[in-house]
Amino acid sequence: MDGDGGPGPEPVTAAGPSPAPELPPEADPDVEPLPRGGFRCRLCQVAAANRPSLAEHLRGKKHQRLQSLRAERRAQEQRSLFVSGFARGTAAEELAAYFGAFGEVVAVVMDKEKGAYAIVELREAASRERALAQPQHALAGRSLRVRPREQKDFARPSPGRGAHREPLGAGQLERALCQANDVDAQMxxxxxxLELSEGERRLRHLLVALFQEVFSEFFPSCSVLPFGSSVNGFDAHGCDLDLLLDLEPTKSLQSSARGSPGAEESILSDIDLASASPPELLELVAAVLRRCVPGVRRVHAVPTARRPVVKFSHKQSGLAGDISVDNRLALHNTRFLRLCGEADERVRPLGYAVRLWAKQQGLAGNPAGGGPLLTNYALTLLVLFFLQTRSPPVLPAVAQLRELAGDEDRVVVAGWDCSFPRDAALLEPSANSESPSSLLAEFFRVFGDFDFSGQVLSLREGRALPLPEAGELFKQGSLNLQDPFELSHNVAANVTEKTAARLGHCCRAAAKYCRSLQYRCKSTKGRGWGLARLFQPGAVEPGAGAASFLISIPVPAPWCPEEPGGGFKEICAGIAFVLRDVLRCSCTPGKPPKQLGAPRAGQSLPQDPVGGKEPPGDTAGVEEEPLQPPTASKRPQPDGTDGAAPPRAKRPRVNGPEQEEEEDEEEEEVVASWSCTVWHHVWTGRRRLRRQLLHGASPEEPEEGGDSLELEQKVSEAIVQHEGAARPPEPLLRFEASARLAGGGRREPRVLLRLTPSPAPGPLFRDFFHFLQAFLPPALRRRLGWGPGAAPQS
Known part of the structure; x- marks a missing residue:
C-alpha cells in the first residue's frame, strides 16, 4: 500500500509489527540489585551507583563483547561431546575420524596429562544429536562412553596483566599501610x-569446572560445590579450595546406570553408593582424582577427620584443597558469612584485620592442620559475635535472621535449622555508627578480659550463655565458641588453655596500644603506626619499633630490683642461663641498641652466678666481662631532692606519638646486652619429647615434675641430637638482645627483653619469638625461685 487513501492507522500497521518496548536496565538478567539503590553486573563484575550509570555500562563495548563471547561459548557447548573409555594413547585424529561419520568435526581437545577423556566439537548441533542417538560406540575394540558436554557457567576472560597479584611480604604490607591517611583507610x-584478585578467582572457578566435568562422567548428576574461604567473602591469597561433592542425585540414578551400555567398565559397577561407608566413598573419590583429573597430585583420604575429606594439590595452579562428601552444613555456614559481609561494609575490614593480627601474634594459622591455634573460621565467628553484642548491634543474631527467612529460605540439614534470608537487602541497616577503627579497638578491649572457659559465645542468641545452656552434646573447652547452626559443635574445641590465656593477654596489650596516639595518628617521621605497628609481634609495648620485639617479664615486689644489688644481676644471669644452657643458644657480649635515655656505655651480659656450663664453642675466643653493678640511665634528680619527692611532670609533646614513645623509653634502664645465634629448632616438638622423657612416650600419664629446668635441658639436647650433634655451617637465626628495667614508681617493675633480629625478621624468627614469649618468663621464674612456696636458688 502507498497510503494515498487518506490519513489512518492502517498504512503504519501494514509496514510490519511494532518494535518491542525497551526493558529498563535493571531487568537485564545479568544485573542484580545492591543495597542503597546500586546495581551490579554479574557478567562484567562491575558495580553501578544508579540506573543511568547501569544503562551506560550495558551499552558499552566491554559488556557487549562479553555477551557475544558468552553466546559463542554456549553455542560451542551445544555442539560438543564428552568422550571417555578409549585406550590410553589414542590420537585425536582417530577420534576425529570416528565422529566424522556423524558430521564435520571442528576440534578435538584431549586430556594431555593422562589421556582419560576428550572433548569433541562438531560443526552443527544436529551432528551431536545424531551421535548421541546411537546407542553404542566402539573404537579399536573398546566401548566409548559418549555424553553431552557439561554445561557450565560462563567465566569471563582474565583482564590480562595484573589479574594475578603476588602476595605482599611483611615489609611491603607495612609500607602500603603507612601511606594511608588514617586507620579506617588502612583497614x-x-x-x-589480602583478598583474592580477579585472576585468582577465575583460576579457582576453572578448577571447580574441571572437577565438575570429570566427576560428572563417573557420577551422573553429581554437583561439585565450593564452600569456605574461597567463596565466603573473607578470602585471602593462598587459602585452600574446599569442595563438596554432592552424590545424592547419583545414588538415585545408580541402578539405571548399571544397565546402560558400557556399564561393565564403569567405576560405579563395583560399589553401591547408597550403602557404601564414608571411607569407601573417600577412596572412590581419591581414585577418580588420581586417575582422571589433570594436574592433581598428593591425593590422600583422611577418614578420621571430624568431616572426612580427600586432600589434594593442583600442580599448575599451586592450590591445595580438600573434597568432602558429607558436609552440607558448610554450604550454609559459607552463605551465612557472605550475608554478614554484605549486610554492613565494616564487617569485612574488621574480619581481615583481626585475622591478620592473630596470625602475626602466633594465635592462628595451622599449616599442617589441627593444633591448638585458632582457625580463620573461629576468628571470623569471634568478630561476628562481637558485632552482634555491640549497642546498638551491627549484626542481628541468627535467631533474629531465622524470623526474617521466607518459605524458600527454610532449610533443615542433619536436624539443624539453617534458615536465614539469602538477600542482605532484607535486613534493616544498623543504627550503630562506630567507625571500623573504633570497633577494632573495642574488639580487643572486650575480649581482653573475657571469660572464655566459663561461658559460651552463642551467635544463635547473640550473647554469652552459661555453660549448661549449651547442651550436653556441646564439647566444652578452654574457649567455647558455638557454631551458629550445628549447636553441638565447639568451633574452638582444639584451643588449649595456654592459647586461650595468650589470646586474652594479646588482646589486652592490643587494647592498650589502641588507646595510644601511635594507633590513632599517622607518624610524621615515617615510623610504623596504626595497623602497621599493631601487626608487629610484641611491638605494642612502649618503645618497640618495626624491627624489634619485646617480651615483658613482671618482677615480684620482694625482689626490689631498684635497690643496689637487689636483683638485676640475678635476673640477667637467669635470662642468660635460659638462653644459653636451656635453649642451647650462643650468647656473646654486645652493645645495647641506641635508644633515647640509654647509657653511654653498654654493659655485657653477666655470668650466671649459679654456674651452668657453657656449651662447647659458644664463646670461643671471646672473653666475657666481669659482673658489675648495673648503671642507671634515668634523668638525674635536681640537687636537694630525695626519692620521696613527687615525680617531675612530663615535657609537653611536640611530635605526637613519637614524643610519647620517647618519654616511655626514658623510664627504662639498660641492664645488659648481648648477641645471640640460634643453631637448632629448639622450639619445635618440645611437648612430645617432654612426654617421652617423663613417661616413656605415654601421653596419658600426668606430667609430674614437668617444671624442672633440667628436664627442659634434656628436651633441647634431644632436639639437637635429632638434628645432628654437629653444628650446621650457618645458624638458623641471629639477633641482638638487651634487658631493661621499666616501670618505676608509677607501675609495677618489669623487665623488658628487646630482641632485634638480623637481618629483617622472617617467619622463622617470628615462630621463635612466639615460643620464647611463652617459654622464657615461666622458665625464669623457676630459675630464680619466683612463685608460691619457692625459695630462690643459690
Whole structure:
C-alpha cells in the first residue's frame, strides 16, 4: 500500500509489527540489585551507583563483547561431546575420524596429562544429536562412553596483566599501610591487599569446572560445590579450595546406570553408593582424582577427620584443597558469612584485620592442620559475635535472621535449622555508627578480659550463655565458641588453655596500644603506626619499633630490683642461663641498641652466678666481662631532692606519638646486652619429647615434675641430637638482645627483653619469638625461685 487513501492507522500497521518496548536496565538478567539503590553486573563484575550509570555500562563495548563471547561459548557447548573409555594413547585424529561419520568435526581437545577423556566439537548441533542417538560406540575394540558436554557457567576472560597479584611480604604490607591517611583507610586498604584478585578467582572457578566435568562422567548428576574461604567473602591469597561433592542425585540414578551400555567398565559397577561407608566413598573419590583429573597430585583420604575429606594439590595452579562428601552444613555456614559481609561494609575490614593480627601474634594459622591455634573460621565467628553484642548491634543474631527467612529460605540439614534470608537487602541497616577503627579497638578491649572457659559465645542468641545452656552434646573447652547452626559443635574445641590465656593477654596489650596516639595518628617521621605497628609481634609495648620485639617479664615486689644489688644481676644471669644452657643458644657480649635515655656505655651480659656450663664453642675466643653493678640511665634528680619527692611532670609533646614513645623509653634502664645465634629448632616438638622423657612416650600419664629446668635441658639436647650433634655451617637465626628495667614508681617493675633480629625478621624468627614469649618468663621464674612456696636458688 502507498497510503494515498487518506490519513489512518492502517498504512503504519501494514509496514510490519511494532518494535518491542525497551526493558529498563535493571531487568537485564545479568544485573542484580545492591543495597542503597546500586546495581551490579554479574557478567562484567562491575558495580553501578544508579540506573543511568547501569544503562551506560550495558551499552558499552566491554559488556557487549562479553555477551557475544558468552553466546559463542554456549553455542560451542551445544555442539560438543564428552568422550571417555578409549585406550590410553589414542590420537585425536582417530577420534576425529570416528565422529566424522556423524558430521564435520571442528576440534578435538584431549586430556594431555593422562589421556582419560576428550572433548569433541562438531560443526552443527544436529551432528551431536545424531551421535548421541546411537546407542553404542566402539573404537579399536573398546566401548566409548559418549555424553553431552557439561554445561557450565560462563567465566569471563582474565583482564590480562595484573589479574594475578603476588602476595605482599611483611615489609611491603607495612609500607602500603603507612601511606594511608588514617586507620579506617588502612583497614579498607587491607581488604584490597589480602583478598583474592580477579585472576585468582577465575583460576579457582576453572578448577571447580574441571572437577565438575570429570566427576560428572563417573557420577551422573553429581554437583561439585565450593564452600569456605574461597567463596565466603573473607578470602585471602593462598587459602585452600574446599569442595563438596554432592552424590545424592547419583545414588538415585545408580541402578539405571548399571544397565546402560558400557556399564561393565564403569567405576560405579563395583560399589553401591547408597550403602557404601564414608571411607569407601573417600577412596572412590581419591581414585577418580588420581586417575582422571589433570594436574592433581598428593591425593590422600583422611577418614578420621571430624568431616572426612580427600586432600589434594593442583600442580599448575599451586592450590591445595580438600573434597568432602558429607558436609552440607558448610554450604550454609559459607552463605551465612557472605550475608554478614554484605549486610554492613565494616564487617569485612574488621574480619581481615583481626585475622591478620592473630596470625602475626602466633594465635592462628595451622599449616599442617589441627593444633591448638585458632582457625580463620573461629576468628571470623569471634568478630561476628562481637558485632552482634555491640549497642546498638551491627549484626542481628541468627535467631533474629531465622524470623526474617521466607518459605524458600527454610532449610533443615542433619536436624539443624539453617534458615536465614539469602538477600542482605532484607535486613534493616544498623543504627550503630562506630567507625571500623573504633570497633577494632573495642574488639580487643572486650575480649581482653573475657571469660572464655566459663561461658559460651552463642551467635544463635547473640550473647554469652552459661555453660549448661549449651547442651550436653556441646564439647566444652578452654574457649567455647558455638557454631551458629550445628549447636553441638565447639568451633574452638582444639584451643588449649595456654592459647586461650595468650589470646586474652594479646588482646589486652592490643587494647592498650589502641588507646595510644601511635594507633590513632599517622607518624610524621615515617615510623610504623596504626595497623602497621599493631601487626608487629610484641611491638605494642612502649618503645618497640618495626624491627624489634619485646617480651615483658613482671618482677615480684620482694625482689626490689631498684635497690643496689637487689636483683638485676640475678635476673640477667637467669635470662642468660635460659638462653644459653636451656635453649642451647650462643650468647656473646654486645652493645645495647641506641635508644633515647640509654647509657653511654653498654654493659655485657653477666655470668650466671649459679654456674651452668657453657656449651662447647659458644664463646670461643671471646672473653666475657666481669659482673658489675648495673648503671642507671634515668634523668638525674635536681640537687636537694630525695626519692620521696613527687615525680617531675612530663615535657609537653611536640611530635605526637613519637614524643610519647620517647618519654616511655626514658623510664627504662639498660641492664645488659648481648648477641645471640640460634643453631637448632629448639622450639619445635618440645611437648612430645617432654612426654617421652617423663613417661616413656605415654601421653596419658600426668606430667609430674614437668617444671624442672633440667628436664627442659634434656628436651633441647634431644632436639639437637635429632638434628645432628654437629653444628650446621650457618645458624638458623641471629639477633641482638638487651634487658631493661621499666616501670618505676608509677607501675609495677618489669623487665623488658628487646630482641632485634638480623637481618629483617622472617617467619622463622617470628615462630621463635612466639615460643620464647611463652617459654622464657615461666622458665625464669623457676630459675630464680619466683612463685608460691619457692625459695630462690643459690
Amino acid at each position: 579498607e586498604q587491607l581488604v584490597g591487599l
